[in-house]
Amino acid sequence: xxxxxxxxxxxxxxxxxxxxTVEHLSCAVLQDISLVLEDAEPxxxxxxxxxxxxxxxxxxxxxxxxTGSVSLDGVMREAIEPQTWxxxxxxxxxxxxxxxxxxxxxxxxxxxxxxEQLGFGHEVAEWKVARLSSGERQRLAVLxxxxxxxxxxxxxxxxANLDAANIERVEALVHDYIVGTRAACLWVTHAAEQVxxxxxxxxxxxxxxxxxxxxx
Amino acid sequence: MITISLFDLSLAALLVxxxxxxxxxxxxxxxxQLAIAAVRTAIQLTLxxxxxxxxxxxxxxxxxxxxxxxxxAVAGREVMARQHRRxxxxxxxGIGVVSMFISSFSVALFALVIVIGNQPWYEPQxxxxxxxxxxxxxxxxxxxxxxxxxxxxxxxREVIEARLMLGYxxxxxxxxxxxxxxRTGLIPIINAxxxxxxxxLPGMMTGQxxxxxxxxxxxxxxxxxxxxxxxGAGFGTLAALHFGVRRLFDERLRLRLDRLSGEA
Numbered sequence: 001x002x003x004x005x006x007x008x009x010x011x012x013x014x015x016x017x018x019x020x021t022v023e024h025l026s027c028a029v030l031q032d033i034s035l036v037l038e039d040a041e042p043x044x045x046x047x048x049x050x051x052x053x054x055x056x057x058x059x060x061x062x063x064x065x066x067t068g069s070v071s072l073d074g075v076m077r078e079a080i081e082p083q084t085w086x087x088x089x090x091x092x093x094x095x096x097x098x099x100x101x102x103x104x105x106x107x108x109x110x111x112x113x114x115x116e117q118l119g120f121g122h123e124v125a126e127w128k129v130a131r132l133s134s135g136e137r138q139r140l141a142v143l144x145x146x147x148x149x150x151x152x153x154x155x156x157x158x159x160a161n162l163d164a165a166n167i168e169r170v171e172a173l174v175h176d177y178i179v180g181t182r183a184a185c186l187w188v189t190h191a192a193e194q195v196x197x198x199x200x201x202x203x204x205x206x207x208x209x210x211x212x213x214x215x216x
Numbered sequence: 217m218i219t220i221s222l223f224d225l226s227l228a229a230l231l232v233x234x235x236x237x238x239x240x241x242x243x244x245x246x247x248x249q250l251a252i253a254a255v256r257t258a259i260q261l262t263l264x265x266x267x268x269x270x271x272x273x274x275x276x277x278x279x280x281x282x283x284x285x286x287x288x289a290v291a292g293r294e295v296m297a298r299q300h301r302r303x304x305x306x307x308x309x310g311i312g313v314v315s316m317f318i319s320s321f322s323v324a325l326f327a328l329v330i331v332i333g334n335q336p337w338y339e340p341q342x343x344x345x346x347x348x349x350x351x352x353x354x355x356x357x358x359x360x361x362x363x364x365x366x367x368x369x370x371x372x373r374e375v376i377e378a379r380l381m382l383g384y385x386x387x388x389x390x391x392x393x394x395x396x397x398x399r400t401g402l403i404p405i406i407n408a409x410x411x412x413x414x415x416x417l418p419g420m421m422t423g424q425x426x427x428x429x430x431x432x433x434x435x436x437x438x439x440x441x442x443x444x445x446x447x448g449a450g451f452g453t454l455a456a457l458h459f460g461v462r463r464l465f466d467e468r469l470r471l472r473l474d475r476l477s478g479e480a
Protein backbone atom coordinates (compact mmCIF):
# COMPACT_ATOMS: atom_id res chain seq x y z
CA UNK A 1 0.00 0.00 0.00
CA UNK A 2 1.23 3.48 -0.80
CA UNK A 3 0.05 6.50 1.09
CA UNK A 4 0.89 9.77 -0.57
CA UNK A 5 1.93 12.22 2.08
CA UNK A 6 1.69 15.46 0.26
CA UNK A 7 -0.66 18.36 0.73
CA UNK A 8 -3.45 17.71 3.16
CA UNK A 9 -3.10 13.95 3.47
CA UNK A 10 -2.90 12.85 7.07
CA UNK A 11 0.18 11.10 8.33
CA UNK A 12 0.24 7.48 9.16
CA UNK A 13 0.39 7.23 12.93
CA UNK A 14 3.57 5.63 14.18
CA UNK A 15 3.96 4.25 17.64
CA UNK A 16 6.74 6.45 18.93
CA UNK A 17 6.81 10.09 19.94
CA UNK A 18 6.98 12.68 17.16
CA UNK A 19 10.43 14.30 17.31
CA UNK A 20 10.87 16.07 13.98
CA THR A 21 7.80 17.37 12.20
CA VAL A 22 7.99 18.70 8.65
CA GLU A 23 4.89 20.34 7.20
CA HIS A 24 4.36 21.69 3.71
CA LEU A 25 8.06 22.05 3.05
CA SER A 26 8.92 23.42 -0.38
CA CYS A 27 12.22 24.41 -1.90
CA ALA A 28 13.75 24.72 -5.37
CA VAL A 29 12.64 21.28 -6.60
CA LEU A 30 10.38 19.96 -3.87
CA GLN A 31 6.73 20.81 -3.44
CA ASP A 32 4.73 20.54 -0.25
CA ILE A 33 6.52 17.75 1.57
CA SER A 34 5.23 16.63 4.97
CA LEU A 35 6.67 13.96 7.19
CA VAL A 36 7.15 13.01 10.81
CA LEU A 37 10.18 11.35 12.34
CA GLU A 38 9.65 9.64 15.66
CA ASP A 39 12.22 8.90 18.29
CA ALA A 40 14.04 5.59 18.02
CA GLU A 41 12.16 4.80 14.79
CA PRO A 42 14.55 5.03 11.82
CA UNK A 43 12.87 5.81 8.51
CA UNK A 44 14.43 4.98 5.17
CA UNK A 45 14.18 7.28 2.19
CA UNK A 46 14.71 6.11 -1.34
CA UNK A 47 13.96 7.37 -4.81
CA UNK A 48 15.56 7.67 -8.19
CA UNK A 49 18.65 9.85 -8.40
CA UNK A 50 17.58 13.41 -9.09
CA UNK A 51 14.30 12.92 -7.26
CA UNK A 52 15.36 15.42 -4.60
CA UNK A 53 16.43 13.27 -1.66
CA UNK A 54 19.51 15.37 -0.99
CA UNK A 55 17.50 18.54 -1.48
CA UNK A 56 15.03 17.38 1.13
CA UNK A 57 17.75 16.63 3.68
CA UNK A 58 19.48 19.95 2.99
CA UNK A 59 16.21 21.82 3.36
CA UNK A 60 15.45 20.17 6.71
CA UNK A 61 18.96 21.06 7.91
CA UNK A 62 18.18 24.61 6.71
CA UNK A 63 21.11 24.80 4.32
CA UNK A 64 18.99 25.90 1.35
CA UNK A 65 16.18 28.40 1.15
CA UNK A 66 12.90 26.65 1.91
CA THR A 67 9.38 27.40 3.06
CA GLY A 68 7.04 25.46 5.28
CA SER A 69 7.30 24.62 8.93
CA VAL A 70 9.83 22.35 10.56
CA SER A 71 9.88 21.73 14.28
CA LEU A 72 11.94 19.69 16.69
CA ASP A 73 10.26 18.42 19.84
CA GLY A 74 7.46 20.92 19.26
CA VAL A 75 9.81 23.91 18.95
CA MET A 76 9.72 25.74 15.62
CA ARG A 77 12.99 25.85 13.70
CA GLU A 78 12.92 29.64 13.57
CA ALA A 79 12.97 29.78 17.36
CA ILE A 80 16.28 27.90 17.45
CA GLU A 81 19.64 29.46 16.52
CA PRO A 82 20.81 28.09 13.14
CA GLN A 83 24.03 26.77 14.68
CA THR A 84 22.14 24.93 17.41
CA TRP A 85 19.63 23.65 14.89
CA UNK A 86 22.32 22.04 12.79
CA UNK A 87 23.94 20.41 15.79
CA UNK A 88 20.60 18.97 16.84
CA UNK A 89 19.50 18.06 13.34
CA UNK A 90 22.68 16.52 12.02
CA UNK A 91 22.99 16.16 8.27
CA UNK A 92 25.56 13.79 6.79
CA UNK A 93 26.15 14.55 3.10
CA UNK A 94 26.89 11.73 0.67
CA UNK A 95 30.41 13.05 0.23
CA UNK A 96 32.18 14.34 3.33
CA UNK A 97 34.51 17.35 3.22
CA UNK A 98 37.76 17.67 5.12
CA UNK A 99 39.67 20.92 5.30
CA UNK A 100 42.47 20.58 7.86
CA UNK A 101 45.60 18.43 7.65
CA UNK A 102 44.87 15.80 10.27
CA UNK A 103 41.69 13.91 11.12
CA UNK A 104 41.68 15.09 14.72
CA UNK A 105 41.41 18.76 13.78
CA UNK A 106 37.93 18.08 12.42
CA UNK A 107 36.63 16.98 15.80
CA UNK A 108 35.79 19.25 18.70
CA UNK A 109 37.53 16.94 21.15
CA UNK A 110 39.08 13.89 19.46
CA UNK A 111 40.10 12.39 22.82
CA UNK A 112 36.47 11.69 23.69
CA UNK A 113 35.49 10.15 20.33
CA UNK A 114 34.99 6.38 20.33
CA UNK A 115 36.90 5.75 17.10
CA GLU A 116 37.08 2.01 17.86
CA GLN A 117 33.33 1.71 17.29
CA LEU A 118 33.99 1.96 13.56
CA GLY A 119 37.19 -0.02 13.57
CA PHE A 120 39.80 2.71 14.10
CA GLY A 121 42.53 2.90 16.68
CA HIS A 122 42.90 6.10 18.67
CA GLU A 123 45.94 7.15 16.62
CA VAL A 124 43.51 7.91 13.75
CA ALA A 125 43.28 11.45 15.10
CA GLU A 126 46.87 11.98 13.93
CA TRP A 127 46.28 10.55 10.46
CA LYS A 128 46.62 12.79 7.44
CA VAL A 129 43.28 13.46 5.77
CA ALA A 130 44.85 13.33 2.31
CA ARG A 131 45.77 9.67 2.82
CA LEU A 132 42.32 8.46 3.88
CA SER A 133 40.41 6.13 1.58
CA SER A 134 36.87 7.08 0.63
CA GLY A 135 35.54 4.42 2.98
CA GLU A 136 37.62 5.72 5.87
CA ARG A 137 36.39 9.22 5.21
CA GLN A 138 32.83 8.03 5.23
CA ARG A 139 33.18 6.21 8.54
CA LEU A 140 35.00 9.13 10.14
CA ALA A 141 32.33 11.51 8.89
CA VAL A 142 29.71 9.48 10.78
CA LEU A 143 31.76 9.77 13.97
CA UNK A 144 32.27 13.49 13.37
CA UNK A 145 28.53 13.98 13.01
CA UNK A 146 27.70 11.95 16.12
CA UNK A 147 30.14 14.02 18.17
CA UNK A 148 27.53 16.79 18.16
CA UNK A 149 25.06 14.38 19.83
CA UNK A 150 22.28 15.22 17.33
CA UNK A 151 18.63 14.54 18.17
CA UNK A 152 17.86 13.83 14.53
CA UNK A 153 20.12 12.13 11.99
CA UNK A 154 19.72 12.92 8.31
CA UNK A 155 22.01 10.41 6.61
CA UNK A 156 22.63 10.60 2.87
CA UNK A 157 23.84 7.14 1.80
CA UNK A 158 26.27 6.81 4.72
CA UNK A 159 27.48 3.34 3.71
CA ALA A 160 27.77 3.74 -0.07
CA ASN A 161 31.56 3.20 -0.16
CA LEU A 162 31.88 0.60 2.58
CA ASP A 163 32.54 -3.13 2.60
CA ALA A 164 30.13 -5.54 4.26
CA ALA A 165 31.89 -5.57 7.63
CA ASN A 166 31.95 -1.80 7.86
CA ILE A 167 28.37 -1.45 6.66
CA GLU A 168 27.42 -3.67 9.59
CA ARG A 169 29.50 -1.55 11.97
CA VAL A 170 27.92 1.72 10.83
CA GLU A 171 24.42 0.26 10.94
CA ALA A 172 25.02 -1.07 14.44
CA LEU A 173 26.52 2.22 15.64
CA VAL A 174 23.65 4.28 14.28
CA HIS A 175 21.10 1.83 15.63
CA ASP A 176 22.65 1.89 19.10
CA TYR A 177 22.85 5.67 19.02
CA ILE A 178 19.23 6.07 17.97
CA VAL A 179 17.93 3.63 20.57
CA GLY A 180 20.30 4.81 23.29
CA THR A 181 19.56 8.52 22.94
CA ARG A 182 16.04 8.12 21.54
CA ALA A 183 17.03 10.08 18.46
CA ALA A 184 15.18 10.15 15.14
CA CYS A 185 16.74 9.14 11.83
CA LEU A 186 16.06 9.58 8.13
CA TRP A 187 18.36 7.30 6.17
CA VAL A 188 18.75 7.65 2.43
CA THR A 189 19.66 4.37 0.79
CA HIS A 190 19.17 2.53 -2.48
CA ALA A 191 19.85 -0.94 -1.17
CA ALA A 192 16.63 -2.87 -0.57
CA GLU A 193 18.49 -5.19 1.81
CA GLN A 194 19.59 -2.25 3.91
CA VAL A 195 16.10 -0.77 3.98
CA UNK A 196 14.85 -4.04 5.45
CA UNK A 197 17.61 -4.13 8.06
CA UNK A 198 17.50 -0.59 9.34
CA UNK A 199 13.95 0.70 9.05
CA UNK A 200 10.40 -0.40 9.58
CA UNK A 201 9.10 2.69 7.86
CA UNK A 202 9.96 3.50 4.29
CA UNK A 203 9.50 6.70 2.38
CA UNK A 204 9.90 7.02 -1.36
CA UNK A 205 10.43 10.29 -3.22
CA UNK A 206 8.94 10.24 -6.68
CA UNK A 207 8.55 13.27 -8.93
CA UNK A 208 8.94 15.55 -5.92
CA UNK A 209 6.16 13.72 -4.08
CA UNK A 210 6.70 11.74 -0.93
CA UNK A 211 5.07 8.34 -0.66
CA UNK A 212 5.03 6.05 2.32
CA UNK A 213 5.43 2.34 1.79
CA UNK A 214 3.98 0.12 4.50
CA UNK A 215 6.27 -2.25 6.28
CA UNK A 216 5.74 -5.74 4.90
CA MET B 217 62.14 72.39 -13.84
CA ILE B 218 62.16 71.22 -17.46
CA THR B 219 58.72 71.32 -19.03
CA ILE B 220 57.65 68.46 -21.23
CA SER B 221 56.38 69.28 -24.70
CA LEU B 222 53.65 67.45 -26.60
CA PHE B 223 56.37 66.11 -28.86
CA ASP B 224 58.15 64.60 -25.84
CA LEU B 225 54.93 62.89 -24.81
CA SER B 226 54.32 61.46 -28.25
CA LEU B 227 57.81 59.96 -28.20
CA ALA B 228 56.86 58.14 -24.99
CA ALA B 229 53.54 57.14 -26.56
CA LEU B 230 55.49 55.38 -29.31
CA LEU B 231 56.51 52.85 -26.65
CA VAL B 232 52.90 51.95 -25.96
CA UNK B 233 52.12 51.78 -29.66
CA UNK B 234 55.10 49.48 -30.22
CA UNK B 235 53.99 47.26 -27.36
CA UNK B 236 50.42 47.10 -28.70
CA UNK B 237 51.68 46.11 -32.14
CA UNK B 238 53.95 43.43 -30.70
CA UNK B 239 51.17 41.94 -28.58
CA UNK B 240 48.78 41.80 -31.55
CA UNK B 241 50.04 38.38 -32.52
CA UNK B 242 50.08 36.88 -29.04
CA UNK B 243 46.82 38.21 -27.68
CA UNK B 244 44.94 40.78 -29.79
CA UNK B 245 42.37 41.49 -27.04
CA UNK B 246 45.11 42.74 -24.74
CA UNK B 247 46.47 45.00 -27.49
CA UNK B 248 43.07 46.65 -27.75
CA GLN B 249 42.76 47.01 -23.99
CA LEU B 250 46.23 48.50 -23.81
CA ALA B 251 45.42 51.06 -26.49
CA ILE B 252 42.15 52.04 -24.86
CA ALA B 253 43.78 52.33 -21.44
CA ALA B 254 46.56 54.52 -22.86
CA VAL B 255 44.07 56.84 -24.54
CA ARG B 256 42.03 56.94 -21.36
CA THR B 257 45.02 57.89 -19.23
CA ALA B 258 45.90 60.74 -21.60
CA ILE B 259 42.37 62.12 -21.73
CA GLN B 260 41.54 61.61 -18.07
CA LEU B 261 44.76 63.12 -16.77
CA THR B 262 44.45 66.11 -19.11
CA LEU B 263 40.91 66.70 -17.91
CA UNK B 264 41.82 66.40 -14.25
CA UNK B 265 44.72 68.80 -14.89
CA UNK B 266 42.27 71.37 -16.25
CA UNK B 267 39.81 70.72 -13.44
CA UNK B 268 42.54 71.14 -10.82
CA UNK B 269 43.68 74.36 -12.47
CA UNK B 270 40.18 75.81 -12.17
CA UNK B 271 39.71 74.37 -8.70
CA UNK B 272 42.98 75.82 -7.39
CA UNK B 273 41.91 79.21 -8.67
CA UNK B 274 38.71 79.21 -6.62
CA UNK B 275 39.02 76.80 -3.73
CA UNK B 276 35.50 76.43 -2.39
CA UNK B 277 34.69 73.51 -0.13
CA UNK B 278 31.66 72.69 -2.25
CA UNK B 279 33.75 72.13 -5.37
CA UNK B 280 36.27 70.06 -3.46
CA UNK B 281 33.47 67.92 -2.05
CA UNK B 282 31.87 67.53 -5.46
CA UNK B 283 35.08 66.40 -7.12
CA UNK B 284 35.78 64.01 -4.21
CA UNK B 285 32.39 62.39 -4.56
CA UNK B 286 32.86 62.07 -8.30
CA UNK B 287 36.20 60.35 -7.74
CA UNK B 288 34.57 58.02 -5.22
CA ALA B 289 31.77 57.13 -7.62
CA VAL B 290 34.22 56.28 -10.39
CA ALA B 291 36.38 54.24 -8.01
CA GLY B 292 33.28 52.33 -6.93
CA ARG B 293 32.49 51.49 -10.53
CA GLU B 294 36.06 50.34 -11.04
CA VAL B 295 35.92 48.04 -7.99
CA MET B 296 32.71 46.52 -9.32
CA ALA B 297 34.12 46.03 -12.81
CA ARG B 298 37.10 44.11 -11.45
CA GLN B 299 34.97 41.45 -9.74
CA HIS B 300 34.74 38.12 -11.45
CA ARG B 301 31.70 37.24 -9.36
CA ARG B 302 30.20 40.27 -7.71
CA UNK B 303 27.29 40.76 -5.36
CA UNK B 304 24.21 41.30 -7.46
CA UNK B 305 22.09 44.42 -7.28
CA UNK B 306 23.22 47.53 -5.45
CA UNK B 307 25.41 45.49 -3.12
CA UNK B 308 27.99 44.99 -5.85
CA UNK B 309 28.50 48.73 -6.06
CA GLY B 310 27.57 49.65 -2.50
CA ILE B 311 30.03 47.47 -0.58
CA GLY B 312 32.99 48.89 -2.49
CA VAL B 313 31.85 52.51 -2.30
CA VAL B 314 30.93 52.40 1.38
CA SER B 315 34.21 50.69 2.30
CA MET B 316 36.23 53.22 0.30
CA PHE B 317 34.26 56.10 1.74
CA ILE B 318 34.81 54.92 5.32
CA SER B 319 38.52 54.36 4.90
CA SER B 320 39.77 56.88 2.30
CA PHE B 321 37.69 59.83 3.41
CA SER B 322 38.36 59.44 7.11
CA VAL B 323 42.07 58.91 6.56
CA ALA B 324 42.24 61.91 4.21
CA LEU B 325 40.38 64.03 6.73
CA PHE B 326 42.72 62.88 9.48
CA ALA B 327 45.75 63.76 7.35
CA LEU B 328 44.45 67.16 6.25
CA VAL B 329 43.11 68.38 9.57
CA ILE B 330 45.50 66.83 12.09
CA VAL B 331 48.75 65.92 10.32
CA ILE B 332 49.18 68.60 7.67
CA GLY B 333 46.99 71.18 9.39
CA ASN B 334 46.71 73.48 6.41
CA GLN B 335 44.42 76.55 6.46
CA PRO B 336 41.75 75.97 5.23
CA TRP B 337 41.98 72.21 5.63
CA TYR B 338 40.18 71.58 2.34
CA GLU B 339 42.76 73.51 0.28
CA PRO B 340 42.39 71.59 -3.03
CA GLN B 341 46.13 71.58 -3.72
CA UNK B 342 46.49 69.20 -0.76
CA UNK B 343 43.06 67.63 -0.47
CA UNK B 344 42.56 66.35 -4.01
CA UNK B 345 45.94 64.72 -4.67
CA UNK B 346 45.91 63.16 -1.20
CA UNK B 347 42.43 61.77 -1.63
CA UNK B 348 43.32 60.58 -5.11
CA UNK B 349 46.33 58.63 -3.86
CA UNK B 350 44.28 57.14 -1.02
CA UNK B 351 41.34 56.24 -3.22
CA UNK B 352 43.54 54.68 -5.86
CA UNK B 353 45.32 52.39 -3.41
CA UNK B 354 42.26 51.63 -1.31
CA UNK B 355 40.42 50.81 -4.50
CA UNK B 356 43.10 48.27 -5.42
CA UNK B 357 43.02 46.64 -2.01
CA UNK B 358 39.24 46.47 -1.86
CA UNK B 359 38.86 45.22 -5.43
CA UNK B 360 41.40 42.45 -4.82
CA UNK B 361 39.87 41.52 -1.49
CA UNK B 362 36.27 41.39 -2.70
CA UNK B 363 37.23 39.44 -5.79
CA UNK B 364 39.14 36.96 -3.67
CA UNK B 365 36.31 36.70 -1.16
CA UNK B 366 33.58 35.93 -3.66
CA UNK B 367 35.65 33.59 -5.79
CA UNK B 368 37.00 31.68 -2.75
CA UNK B 369 33.53 31.37 -1.29
CA UNK B 370 32.19 29.88 -4.51
CA UNK B 371 35.17 27.60 -5.00
CA UNK B 372 35.10 26.39 -1.42
CA ARG B 373 31.36 26.27 -1.09
CA GLU B 374 31.34 22.61 -0.08
CA VAL B 375 33.89 23.06 2.68
CA ILE B 376 32.09 26.10 4.08
CA GLU B 377 28.81 24.22 4.03
CA ALA B 378 30.41 21.13 5.56
CA ARG B 379 31.38 23.30 8.52
CA LEU B 380 27.94 24.88 8.72
CA MET B 381 26.37 21.40 8.74
CA LEU B 382 28.43 20.57 11.80
CA GLY B 383 27.11 23.62 13.59
CA TYR B 384 30.10 25.92 13.08
CA UNK B 385 29.50 29.66 13.34
CA UNK B 386 29.77 32.01 10.39
CA UNK B 387 33.21 33.18 11.56
CA UNK B 388 34.47 29.63 12.03
CA UNK B 389 33.07 28.50 8.69
CA UNK B 390 34.91 31.17 6.73
CA UNK B 391 37.90 31.93 8.97
CA UNK B 392 40.63 30.69 6.60
CA UNK B 393 39.13 32.51 3.62
CA UNK B 394 38.95 35.72 5.66
CA UNK B 395 42.62 35.44 6.48
CA UNK B 396 43.58 34.92 2.85
CA UNK B 397 41.37 37.79 1.72
CA UNK B 398 42.79 40.17 4.28
CA ARG B 399 46.27 39.17 3.24
CA THR B 400 45.41 39.74 -0.42
CA GLY B 401 44.16 43.23 0.37
CA LEU B 402 47.24 44.20 2.34
CA ILE B 403 50.03 42.54 0.37
CA PRO B 404 50.37 45.31 -2.27
CA ILE B 405 51.00 48.04 0.29
CA ILE B 406 53.20 45.82 2.47
CA ASN B 407 55.33 45.04 -0.57
CA ALA B 408 55.40 48.70 -1.60
CA UNK B 409 56.56 49.79 1.85
CA UNK B 410 59.13 47.02 2.07
CA UNK B 411 60.64 47.82 -1.33
CA UNK B 412 60.37 51.61 -1.10
CA UNK B 413 63.68 53.34 -1.55
CA UNK B 414 65.63 50.15 -2.20
CA UNK B 415 63.98 48.54 -5.18
CA UNK B 416 61.66 51.31 -6.22
CA LEU B 417 61.45 55.06 -5.85
CA PRO B 418 57.78 55.76 -5.22
CA GLY B 419 56.05 57.75 -7.96
CA MET B 420 54.95 60.66 -5.85
CA MET B 421 58.40 61.30 -4.44
CA THR B 422 59.97 60.93 -7.85
CA GLY B 423 57.50 63.46 -9.21
CA GLN B 424 58.30 65.97 -6.49
CA UNK B 425 62.04 65.56 -7.05
CA UNK B 426 61.66 65.90 -10.81
CA UNK B 427 59.66 69.06 -10.17
CA UNK B 428 62.55 70.44 -8.16
CA UNK B 429 61.67 69.72 -4.51
CA UNK B 430 64.40 68.97 -1.95
CA UNK B 431 64.82 65.17 -1.67
CA UNK B 432 64.48 65.06 2.10
CA UNK B 433 61.20 67.01 1.99
CA UNK B 434 59.93 64.76 -0.78
CA UNK B 435 60.88 61.70 1.31
CA UNK B 436 58.97 62.96 4.33
CA UNK B 437 55.85 63.41 2.24
CA UNK B 438 56.32 59.98 0.74
CA UNK B 439 56.57 58.32 4.15
CA UNK B 440 53.46 60.16 5.26
CA UNK B 441 51.62 59.00 2.15
CA UNK B 442 52.76 55.40 2.61
CA UNK B 443 51.43 55.31 6.16
CA UNK B 444 48.18 56.93 5.15
CA UNK B 445 47.77 54.50 2.28
CA UNK B 446 48.37 51.46 4.47
CA UNK B 447 45.78 52.76 6.92
CA GLY B 448 43.32 53.49 4.14
CA ALA B 449 43.83 50.24 2.25
CA GLY B 450 43.90 48.16 5.44
CA PHE B 451 40.78 49.58 7.02
CA GLY B 452 39.06 49.64 3.64
CA THR B 453 39.79 45.94 3.19
CA LEU B 454 38.52 45.23 6.70
CA ALA B 455 35.30 47.10 5.98
CA ALA B 456 34.78 45.38 2.64
CA LEU B 457 35.40 41.99 4.30
CA HIS B 458 32.95 42.82 7.04
CA PHE B 459 30.14 43.79 4.68
CA GLY B 460 31.00 41.08 2.15
CA VAL B 461 30.98 38.24 4.67
CA ARG B 462 27.71 39.46 6.14
CA ARG B 463 26.16 39.48 2.70
CA LEU B 464 27.42 35.96 1.90
CA PHE B 465 25.36 34.50 4.74
CA ASP B 466 21.74 35.08 5.64
CA GLU B 467 20.00 35.26 9.00
CA ARG B 468 19.63 31.46 9.07
CA LEU B 469 23.37 31.10 8.46
CA ARG B 470 23.01 29.72 4.96
CA LEU B 471 25.75 30.34 2.43
CA ARG B 472 23.97 32.47 -0.18
CA LEU B 473 26.00 32.19 -3.36
CA ASP B 474 22.81 33.03 -5.24
CA ARG B 475 23.48 36.61 -4.13
CA LEU B 476 26.46 36.66 -6.46
CA SER B 477 26.15 37.28 -10.16
CA GLY B 478 28.16 35.48 -12.80
CA GLU B 479 28.51 31.80 -13.56
CA ALA B 480 28.44 29.36 -10.69
